[in-house]
Amino acid sequence: MMMYVDLFITFFKLGLVSFGGGYAMIPLIQKEMEVHHWLNMSTFTDLIAVSAMAPGPIATNTATIVGYKIIGYSGAVVACIAVTLPSVLLILVIGKLFFKYQDHPLVKAAFYGLRPTIIGVIAYAAIKFAISNGIIGGSNFIDIKSSILLVVAFIMLIKTKFHPAYLILISGLIGIVIF
Amino acid sequence: MKKDKRDYKLLFELFLAFFKISPITFGGGFAMIPIMEDVMVEKKKWLEKEKLVDIFAVSQSIPGAIAVNSATFVGYQIAGIPGALAALVGIVLPTFGIILVLGVLLASFQHNIHVQAALEGIRPVVVALIGSAAYKMSRVSIVDKTSLAIFVVCLASLLVFKSLNLILVIFLGAMVGISISKVTKTLKQTVSVSQKKVSSEKL
Numbered sequence: 001m002m003m004y005v006d007l008f009i010t011f012f013k014l015g016l017v018s019f020g021g022g023y024a025m026i027p028l029i030q031k032e033m034e035v036h037h038w039l040n041m042s043t044f045t046d047l048i049a050v051s052a053m054a055p056g057p058i059a060t061n062t063a064t065i066v067g068y069k070i071i072g073y074s075g076a077v078v079a080c081i082a083v084t085l086p087s088v089l090l091i092l093v094i095g096k097l098f099f100k101y102q103d104h105p106l107v108k109a110a111f112y113g114l115r116p117t118i119i120g121v122i123a124y125a126a127i128k129f130a131i132s133n134g135i136i137g138g139s140n141f142i143d144i145k146s147s148i149l150l151v152v153a154f155i156m157l158i159k160t161k162f163h164p165a166y167l168i169l170i171s172g173l174i175g176i177v178i179f
Numbered sequence: 180m181k182k183d184k185r186d187y188k189l190l191f192e193l194f195l196a197f198f199k200i201s202p203i204t205f206g207g208g209f210a211m212i213p214i215m216e217d218v219m220v221e222k223k224k225w226l227e228k229e230k231l232v233d234i235f236a237v238s239q240s241i242p243g244a245i246a247v248n249s250a251t252f253v254g255y256q257i258a259g260i261p262g263a264l265a266a267l268v269g270i271v272l273p274t275f276g277i278i279l280v281l282g283v284l285l286a287s288f289q290h291n292i293h294v295q296a297a298l299e300g301i302r303p304v305v306v307a308l309i310g311s312a313a314y315k316m317s318r319v320s321i322v323d324k325t326s327l328a329i330f331v332v333c334l335a336s337l338l339v340f341k342s343l344n345l346i347l348v349i350f351l352g353a354m355v356g357i358s359i360s361k362v363t364k365t366l367k368q369t370v371s372v373s374q375k376k377v378s379s380e381k382l
Contacts, residue, residue: 046285115316117352124337
């Protein structure tokens with residue numbers, strides 16, 4: 001029972017502070033997994049891959065699959081509800097106020113500082129994932145094959161409209177051939 | 180009585196509309212925008228385009244998944260709290276099922292050597308995915324030297340102080356934004372006051 005409460009509180013908290021949607025939530029979930037010793041980094045990376053490949057929001061997808069991995073089906077339900085609840089409550093309780101205050105100077109100023117901070121947090125997540133998956137900073141310092149995959153994928157993602165889901169599938173096939 | 184029936188019909192329609200949109204939105208919230216516009220504005224005529232644009236703007240500035248937020252907002256806008264819940268369940272349910280099936284599949288095949296090799300190929304792409312999300316979002320978030328400085332300080336402190344609380348960092352970011360706007364406002368006022376002094380002295 002304690003496990004469920006813990007899972008619920010964790011994802012509720014994450015839902016409350018994940019400004020900027022799914023990718024902003026990834027580093028936050030990762031930190032919680034580390035604190036609670038729930039998942040190791042490579043397992044978590046695989047779960048993100050599945051979440052990004054599946055349709056739907058990355059945030060709820062990641063919460064659901066992480067909850068499943070930790071406790072099973074009931075964990076998936078708990079994590080998914082917990083992560084959506086804060087924003088839904090916000091919308092239902094003060095939904096109308098958002099339209100009124102979104103152009104308020106104070107709100108604009110807060111977001112001016114919030115946005116680059118979120119980018120910093122996401123960039124940090126990318127670096128941290130690269131290190132903990134042994135792509136950089138591992139025994140060879142730079143894992144050549146993985147690094148090439150990383151760089152090519154990054155360029156394709158920012159320069160072309162190639163869909164991430166296909167990119168994940170193709171890299172899986174490449175993985176089978178080269179690893 | 181008749182009104183009740185119509186209400187339930189509308190709620191069911193809302194649920195169904197989002198239930199159908201949800202499984203075809205790969206890549207989260209932003210991918211959903213054109214589809215939602217087509218269904219909500221053009222086909223169902225539930226709300227005006229301007230309203231939908233507003234909803235997307237607000238959905239990005241509250242925490243949580245943009246897709247879930249905007250669906251809930253649209254449902255709320257059309258049919259109040261019951262509408263919000265109908266839309267919410269509609270948008271979450273299909274993808275919840277899909278991700279669960281994928282999770283079960285992953286759990287049962289993850290020890291297979293081919294699956295292991297595939298995952299090893301996929302992991303760098305996940306890193307690229309996260310990195311590219313940061314890059315794409317930076318184009319609207321890092322707009323001048325000050326916001327660039329906030330980004331650099333944030334990233335550097337996260338890399339140096341490994342045990343920093345991320346929630347605290349995000350909160351501090353908002354506070355820095357507010358303080359900067361206060362400071363620039365005061366500076367502008369002092370500048371304009373001193374300019375006025377100069378011009379009045381000239382006179």
